[in-house]
Amino acid sequence: MxxxxxxxxxxxxxxxxxxxxxxxxxxxxxxxxxxxxxxxxxxxxxxFGLCYSHAYLLCEVVAQPGISPSQLSETLYLTPSTITRLVEKLESKRLVRRESEGKKTLIYPTSEGEALQPIVNEAWDRVGTRYSQLIGEKDVCQLTQQVFKAAQALGEGE
Amino acid sequence: MxxxxxxxxxxxxxxxxxxxxxxxxxxxxxxxxxxxxxxxxxxxxxxFGLCYSHAYLLCEVVAQPGISPSQLSETLYLTPSTITRLVEKLESKRLVRRESEGKKTLIYPTSEGEALQPIVNEAWDRVGTRYSQLIGEKDVCQLTQQVFKAAQALGEGE
DNA sequence: TTGATTCTGTTGTATGTGCAAACAAATTTT
DNA sequence: AAAATTTGTTTGCACATACAACAGAATCAA
Structure with missing residues (x-):
């Protein structure tokens, strides 16, 4: 038309x-x-009481114990202050703990946090399955890639 | 790889x-x-003191004076409660006004709101130009279309 | 060594958004 | 007509996120 x-x-x-x-x-x-x-x-x-960004953060901490907030900020494309808040929340749920070392902060998973990871991965599966079905499995990968590329372009361009 | x-x-x-x-x-x-x-x-x-959703809402109200919150909710893909909040804000800035008619609410632009519209459109232009340049003009339209289609698919699938 | 600057992380505050509940008006049912 | 349901809108509360300001540590300059 x-x-x-x-x-x-x-x-x-x-x-x-x-x-x-x-x-x-x-x-x-x-x-x-x-x-x-x-x-x-x-x-x-x-x-299990998390939102999606908590889940991401937890996975990253489990994958890289001792990771710093600034690293998380880069990886998750979130502001340092947001990372602090997310970590606080996860800390209050006893899923991660913080260690101060000089001006740096190291974030480690607790055993509970590690134990939760498989469950988080299952949820991740379900999320992926659900939106793949709704959007169409064929389109999802390409769309995701393009969306991420765009996000990156905008992030760098500032 | x-x-x-x-x-x-x-x-x-x-x-x-x-x-x-x-x-x-x-x-x-x-x-x-x-x-x-x-x-x-x-x-x-x-x-000029707005965020993007205020701008959208204002444009819609100017285009369709007397529009209802529920219509806005559908058009803008936002929850009714969010619409109420946005309208409140715009009302406090004297850009729109509300009229109650039975259980319905009619939203009208004020003269200030109408006067602001061209400025909003200019800002809109600048936003479009900026992200088009960063993402690449060729890709933007297709990306936008696909993103919207996906959003629609997810919205309907619930 | 001391002072300035830079880096890293945390707070105070504000904001958009949504869910669940409340509420009021309209419509349907009995 | 009265009661029950449905519809449209608004509130109470919660939360993720960001910006600006701050604080502490590290590095660099003099």
């Missing part, structure tokens, strides 16, 4: 007026996708 | 162990993208 094409054209130019171009704006679409998929993630990880 | 391919394979299966598969997980990538692009949006819209 021609009107569709016009909307698409506007998506880059951005001179959308009354044409409801939200779906053609990446700022809008990316946030909508993030909310929708986070809902799935939080539902699965929420079964 | 073979290791890369293995990671990709894991992205669907989700059985990632210590292979740092964050970039291969849509839950992770989508959120990273959303944060990065929202940072751009909020920077531009923040010049």
């Amino acid at each position: 021609e009107t569709e094409l016009i909307k698409e054209a506007n998506c880059v130019a951005g001179t959308v007026k009354n044409t409801k171009p939200y779906s053609a704006c990446l700022l809008f679409s990316a946030n909508a996708l993030a909310r929708a998929i986070t809902a799935i993630g939080d539902e699965e990880f929420g079964r | 073979e290791t890369e391919l293995i990671k990709e394979a894991n992205c669907v299966a989700g059985t990632v162990k210590n292979t740092k598969p964050y970039s291969a997980c849509l839950l992770f990538s989508a959120n990273a993208l959303a944060r990065a692009i929202t940072a751009i949006g909020d920077e531009e819209f923040g010049r």
Whole structure:
């Protein structure tokens, strides 16, 4: 349809007026996708009291005991202050512990944290399965790759 | 590289162990993208004290005076309660006003709100230009379309 | 050695968002 | 007509996230 094409054209130019171009704006679409998929993630990880970013952080700490907040910040694409808050939460659940060494902080998993990891991985499976089914398995990998590439490009460009 | 391919394979299966598969997980990538692009949006819209969702909402109200929260909720893919909060904020800035009619609520732009619209559109342009340049103009439209399609699929599948 | 700068991590504060519950109005059922 | 249900909107609360400011440690300069 021609009107569709016009909307698409506007998506880059951005001179959308009354044409409801939200779906053609990446700022809008990316946030909508993030909310929708986070809902799935939080539902699965929420079964054992975590949200998706806690789960990621825990996995990373288990994989690399003694990792620093700044490393986590880079890996997870999250602000240092956010990392502090997430670690605090995981600490209050006795899943990780912090050790201060000079100005550095080392984060280690507790035995409970390590024990939880397989369960986290199962939830991860379920999340992946669910969104793959809904989106279509064929498209997911490509989409993920492109989305990540875009996120990286935006992150570096600032 | 073979290791890369293995990671990709894991992205669907989700059985990632210590292979740092964050970039291969849509839950992770989508959120990273959303944060990065929202940072751009909020920077531009923040010049006049709005965040990106306020800007969207304002545009929609200007385009359709008397629109209801539930309609906005559907259009913007946001929860009714979130709409209420956004409208409250815009009301406190005297950009929209609410009228109660039975159980329904009608939202109208104020003259200030209408006057702001061109400025909002300019900011919109700048946002689009900025992320298009960083991501690559060619890829943006396709990416946006796919991201939106995925968001829709997830939204309906619940 | 001492002073300045830089790096790392943590807080105070603010904000967008959602869930669950409440509430009010409208509609349907009996 | 009265009761029950459904619909539209708003609140109470919680939470992830970020920015700005700060504090402590390390490094560098004089």
